[in-house]
Amino acid sequence: MGVSEQRLIQRLVPTLLRLRQTNFYRVIQRTLMLTFPFILIGTFSQIIQLTVLTKSGFFASVFHLAKWVPYYKYLHYPFDNLTNLTLDSVSIVAAYGAAKYAAKLQNRDEQLAGLTGAIALLLMAYQYTNQAQVGVFNALMLGTNGLTGALLVGGVTGLCFKWFGKAGDEPRSPHTAEILSRTFGSLLPMLITLLVALVVSLGLHWVVMATYSEENWTAFQKFATTSHSLWLTFGMAALTLFLEIIGLFGPYQQQLVANAPAMNTNLSYALSHHSAYNVPFPYTANTLYHAFGTFGGTGMLLALVIAIFINSNNHNYHVVARWGLLPALFNSNGPILTGLPVLYNPIYLIPFMVAPLVNMGIAAVAVALKWIPAVVYPVPIGTPGPLIAFIGTNGNLVAFLLGIVCLAVSVVIYLPFLHLAEAIADAAQAELAREGGPRHVEKS
Amino acid sequence: MWKNPNWPRRLRSLIVLVLGMVFLGLLIGPSYHWTQANVTAMTGRHDSQLSPIIMIPGSSASQNRFDTLVKQLNKADKRRHSLIKLTVKTDDKITMSGSLRPRDNEPVIVVGFENNKDGYDNIKKQARWFSLAFKQLAAKYQFNNFKAIGHSNGGLIYTYFFEHYFNRSDITVKRIMTIGSPYNFSEENLSHKTQMLADFIKYRENLPKNATVYSVAGTENYDTDGLVPARSVEAGKYVYQGQVKHYTEITVTGNNAQHSDLPQNKQIVALIRQYMLNKPTKRTRNRAIIGANAGTP
Numbered sequence: 082m083g084v085s086e087q088r089l090i091q092r093l094v095p096t097l098l099r100l101r102q103t104n105f106y107r108v109i110q111r112t113l114m115l116t117f118p119f120i121l122i123g124t125f126s127q128i129i130q131l132t133v134l135t136k137s138g139f140f141a142s143v144f145h146l147a148k149w150v151p152y153y154k155y156l157h158y159p160f161d162n163l164t165n166l167t168l169d170s171v172s173i174v175a176a177y178g179a180a181k182y183a184a185k186l187q188n189r190d191e192q193l194a195g196l197t198g199a200i201a202l203l204l205m206a207y208q209y210t211n212q213a214q215v216g217v218f219n220a221l222m223l224g225t226n227g228l229t230g231a232l233l234v235g236g237v238t239g240l241c242f243k244w245f246g247k248a249g250d251e252p253r254s255p256h257t258a259e260i261l262s263r264t265f266g267s268l269l270p271m272l273i274t275l276l277v278a279l280v281v282s283l284g285l286h287w288v289v290m291a292t293y294s295e296e297n298w299t300a301f302q303k304f305a306t307t308s309h310s311l312w313l314t315f316g317m318a319a320l321t322l323f324l325e326i327i328g329l330f331g332p333y334q335q336q337l338v339a340n341a342p343a344m345n346t347n348l349s350y351a352l353s354h355h356s357a358y359n360v361p362f363p364y365t366a367n368t369l370y371h372a373f374g375t376f377g378g379t380g381m382l383l384a385l386v387i388a389i390f391i392n393s394n395n396h397n398y399h400v401v402a403r404w405g406l407l408p409a410l411f412n413s414n415g416p417i418l419t420g421l422p423v424l425y426n427p428i429y430l431i432p433f434m435v436a437p438l439v440n441m442g443i444a445a446v447a448v449a450l451k452w453i454p455a456v457v458y459p460v461p462i463g464t465p466g467p468l469i470a471f472i473g474t475n476g477n478l479v480a481f482l483l484g485i486v487c488l489a490v491s492v493v494i495y496l497p498f499l500h501l502a503e504a505i506a507d508a509a510q511a512e513l514a515r516e517g518g519p520r521h522v523e524k525s
Numbered sequence: 526m527w528k529n530p531n532w533p534r535r536l537r538s539l540i541v542l543v544l545g546m547v548f549l550g551l552l553i554g555p556s557y558h559w560t561q562a563n564v565t566a567m568t569g570r571h572d573s574q575l576s577p578i579i580m581i582p583g584s585s586a587s588q589n590r591f592d593t594l595v596k597q598l599n600k601a602d603k604r605r606h607s608l609i610k611l612t613v614k615t616d617d618k619i620t621m622s623g624s625l626r627p628r629d630n631e632p633v634i635v636v637g638f639e640n641n642k643d644g645y646d647n648i649k650k651q652a653r654w655f656s657l658a659f660k661q662l663a664a665k666y667q668f669n670n671f672k673a674i675g676h677s678n679g680g681l682i683y684t685y686f687f688e689h690y691f692n693r694s695d696i697t698v699k700r701i702m703t704i705g706s707p708y709n710f711s712e713e714n715l716s717h718k719t720q721m722l723a724d725f726i727k728y729r730e731n732l733p734k735n736a737t738v739y740s741v742a743g744t745e746n747y748d749t750d751g752l753v754p755a756r757s758v759e760a761g762k763y764v765y766q767g768q769v770k771h772y773t774e775i776t777v778t779g780n781n782a783q784h785s786d787l788p789q790n791k792q793i794v795a796l797i798r799q800y801m802l803n804k805p806t807k808r809t810r811n812r813a814i815i816g817a818n819a820g821t822p
Binding site for chain 2: 142143144345348349352353355387389390391393396399402403406407410458459461464465467468471472473475476481
């Protein structure tokens with residue numbers, strides 16, 4: 082590293098700085114910031130719900146909580162609620178934020194734009210049924226998986242306000258008359274946004290009905306999780322990682338169902354032969370990707386957290402990393418994804434994809450050379466990343482050490498990109514200082 | 526690296542990091558114990574050769590309903606199947622009598638209910654009670670497969686149980702036999718589906734895909750066993766056919782083909798021996814050789 086790395090960074094900084102200062106990128110960054118606290122609260126609630134209050138969760142299994150904690154059966158309800166209403170509605174916040182910031186840049190009524198964006202997203206997520214049912218919103222569109230869609234909706238809402246609304250600063254002394262005229266000025270863009278949302282919603286509905294997209298998706302996911310060829314496993318993992326960093330979910334994202342045939346075959350082989358070496362399908366999503374490529378959630382973000390701890394000078398990074406460590410230990414990457422942010426961040430695209438793939442490669446070699454048995458035994462939900470391989474091999478110490486090695490390798494992969502991100506943050510700060518009297522100090 | 530680090534801030538973060546690592550380190554021990562215990566338990570179940578026959582009697586019958594059947598089976602089979610009886614009370618409490626004889630790999634287990642009344646609502650309740658009994662049995666006897674026999678409403682309880690409660694990946698049901706089970710209650714006309722039949726059809730996808738199912742009907746004349754219409758038993762095909770591995774309908778006539786006599790009917794006892802019991806010869810001859818894999822194909 083050293084000098085050459087520094088030079089490379091110096092070269093890249095101006096380009097990336099310009100990208101960062103585009104309106105487009107600003108809106109995304111500020112919106113992610115807005116969702117961050119919701120995601121943080123939701124993530125903590127989700128961790129408690131999954132690891133402590135779910136029977137098959139990590140703490141619940143390891144400490145047999147269901148057996149001795151009174152009223153254990155009922156304890157998860159409040160946490161279910163909190164998790165659902167924070168994490169699973171994050172996209173509404175994002176649509177609000179994106180529309181608000183986009184409108185603000187154009188000097189339009191930001192509050193109305195934001196609310197319109199949120200409602201437009203809800204309109205699109207509404208599911209038409211012929212029965213009177215409750216809970217008819219498509220959860221996929223409102224949760225963290227719908228973030229990209231929400232940003233789009235917000236952005237388009239902002240555009241509508243730009244094209245059809247009237248510019249005007251917020252009235253200094255809020256007289257009713259002025260507010261009223263401002264509100265009426267926003268009526269046209271609001272109406273157009275909502276009408277467009279309705280049309281899109283009907284179109285989406287028609288597409289879903291016509292193509293059974295959900296079934297196709299499930300079939301695809303099934304295909305992905307049951308594949309057992311080495312190259313397919315790596316390809317699917319790469320696809321997952323890419324989709325995740327652009328805010329969509331990948332084929333491995335959903336927690337792997339326990340009865341994937343290859344997994345069952347492996348398990349039953351291992352049980353019959355009292356050994357997990359030589360199982361029929363050693364290279365599956367489960368044995369490689371989940372066991373060695375997801376420490377700290379998708380993208381090995383636990384490695385990024387550690388990289389920040391040992392080698393960052395940016396105050397904000399440290400704060401986010403400290404808050405994000407506990408979730409990352411339990412493979413929840415939401416806070417780091419949105420807090421730094423890593424999402425939509427071209428700087429982190431390379432390590433985000435490379436680190437897990439390299440780890441999978443290391444693991445595949447180790448399995449092929451019989452250094453470790455395949456990871457075939459059941460692992461509780463929310464098991465900390467470095468312990469997954471350990472538990473999944475029935476306590477094989479080499480597997481545990483290999484997990485630590487993988488983590489260290491990932492930290493090394495993330496370090497140069499962290500330096501680049503810091504250099505850009507510093508350059509942005511310096512530029513603001515040069516211009517003097519910044520209107521808003523950009524969050525970095 | 527190339528700048529002066531801000532030491533106090535970094536120290537605080539490093540403390541957090543060390544705390545995190547210590548926390549993780551403390552979990553290694555418990556994790557190790559858990560996975561060892563878990564794998565041992567799974568191996569135990571996997572290696573188990575036990576393959577019980579679990580029976581559910583029909584409405585108004587108790588856990589003693591199959592005593593004669595088991596006697597006849599033992600006599601014909603020249604084996605003594607242990608007979609274990611469970612009763613689930615209305616408050617979910619379970620009483621158990623009988624015990625597993627040593628070296629008996631095919632015990633008969635009968636699960637009766639304190640509330641053994643007829644009707645769809647009761648069947649739903651009984652299915653839940655059965656699921657409790659099943660859970661207890663699975664924990665106590667560590668079997669990895671079983672055979673299911675339900676007489677009359679017992680077959681309906683089984684159907685509801687398989688569709689709504691049975692989702693264990695470590696236990697399979699190999700064969701299911703329902704004897705005179707009225708899938709459409711007393712409705713003779715198949716175009717009039719009862720609520721229960723409609724529900725059975727609605728959730729049929731949850732039925733175990735690898736089970737072989739036999740539906741046995743008895744008839745005194747051409748269309749009834751005196752209580753249950755043959756067409757109602759026949760309606761089982763709308764539930765099982767195409768959903769399980771094999772679905773076979775068998776109709777028994779002649780002596781003792783009246784609904785309540787069916788479990789003692791010689792023909793049906795023979796059918797149970799032929800289709801439901803494991804073949805004894807294979808087991809005795811190879812007992813010492815067959816290792817962990819008995820029971821799984």
